Amino acid sequence: MPNKSLIISxxxxxxxxxxxxxxxxxxxxxxxxxxxxxxxxxLDAIAKSTAERTYSALDIDFDELCFDLKNITHDGxxxxxxxxxxxxxxKRINNLSKLKVFLDSDADKRLVNLILGERADTxxxxxxxxxxxxxxLRPEMTKYIEPTITNADLIxxxxxxxxxxxxxxDGVIKVIEQIDGDRRQHTSxxxxxxxxxxxxxxxxxxxxxx
Numbered sequence: 397m398p399n400k401s402l403i404i405s406x407x408x409x410x411x412x413x414x415x416x417x418x419x420x421x422x423x424x425x426x427x428x429x430x431x432x433x434x435x436x437x438x439l440d441a442i443a444k445s446t447a448e449r450t451y452s453a454l455d456i457d458f459d460e461l462c463f464d465l466k467n468i469t470h471d472g473x474x475x476x477x478x479x480x481x482x483x484x485x486x487k488r489i490n491n492l493s494k495l496k497v498f499l500d501s502d503a504d505k506r507l508v509n510l511i512l513g514e515r516a517d518t519x520x521x522x523x524x525x526x527x528x529x530x531x532x533l534r535p536e537m538t539k540y541i542e543p544t545i546t547n548a549d550l551i552x553x554x555x556x557x558x559x560x561x562x563x564x565x566d567g568v569i570k571v572i573e574q575i576d577g578d579r580r581q582h583t584s585x586x587x588x589x590x591x592x593x594x595x596x597x598x599x600x601x602x603x604x605x606x
Contacts, residue, residue, distance in 0.1 A: 401474045403465060403492050404568060407483035407544060408499030409537050411509035412554065415440075417499065417561060418479040424565050425475060429572060432475060437461070439480030451536040458486040465492055475572070481536075484544035494571050497564055498548035503534065 404421075408414045415438055422434045443455040461478075468474055478489065484496055507529055516522040545551060550567055552560040 401465070401468045401476060402494050402572060403489070404475065404477045404571075405483040405489065405493040405496045406477060406479040406499070406564075407481065407485075407497070407541070407548070408554075409501060409503075409506050409541055410481060410533050411506050411513055412499045412501045413509070413557070414479040414481075414483070414499055417564065418477045420561060421477060421565060421568060425568065425572070428569060434475045434477065437476060437478045439478065439482050441480075451532050452540055453482050453485050456482055458489065462486070462488045462492070465489070481541050482544070484547040485540070490547050495550065495567055496548050497550045497552060497567075498545045499552050499554045499560065500545065501554045503537075506537075 406414050406418055406421075415436075418436045418438070422436060425432060425434050439456055443449070444457070449455055465476065468476075478493070484490060484498060490496060507526075510516075510529060510533075511522065511525060514521070514525055516525045550564065552563060554560050
């Protein structure tokens with residue numbers, strides 16, 4: 397069976413929860429589709445650590461990543477979830493991706509998530525984290541990360557995590573079925589009914605993936 401690689405790009409600002417969503421997708425896809433390899437590539441985790449961070453795309457070797465993505469040799473279908481702040485930054489990876497998602501979260505929520513995630517529970521730690529956010533992370537978001545939202549197929553305002561995840565999962569399963577001709581065996585496909593779930597918040601921002 398020839399190789400069929402499906403690349404999904406999942407981007408968002410700092411502390412938006414892209415890795416959490418990627419891992420949840422990995423578990424759910426394994427539940428719906430048998431004998432499918434799902435690999436997560438966390439760009440924030442593989443950013444260069446041998447030199448001082450520039451807090452820009454220069455921290456990630458996109459050349460090597462693109463080479464690896466184009467030379468997958470496994471049989472069957474491989475699903476690769478690329479996640480991180482710069483998942484929608486590189487044009488070549490965007491061209492390879494079958495589904496590009498941006499988790500949109502406001503600045504206040506990202507800062508709160510950073511504080512909780514870093515456990516900044518002393519005045520000194522809190523002061524240092526806020527300084528890092530104001531001096532580096534916020535300008536990075538504005539200059540490098542936020543503009544990549546225009547590359548997304550699907551924008552999720554992430555006020556409701558479960559609703560956002562179900563929309564992403566439904567889109568991913570549709571893409572898997574399209575790329576593999578509906579021939580894969582799966583238990584059931586989630587159908588998200590906007591009316592039944594009373595999903596009234598910014599419906600027009602969700603793209604039709606059919």
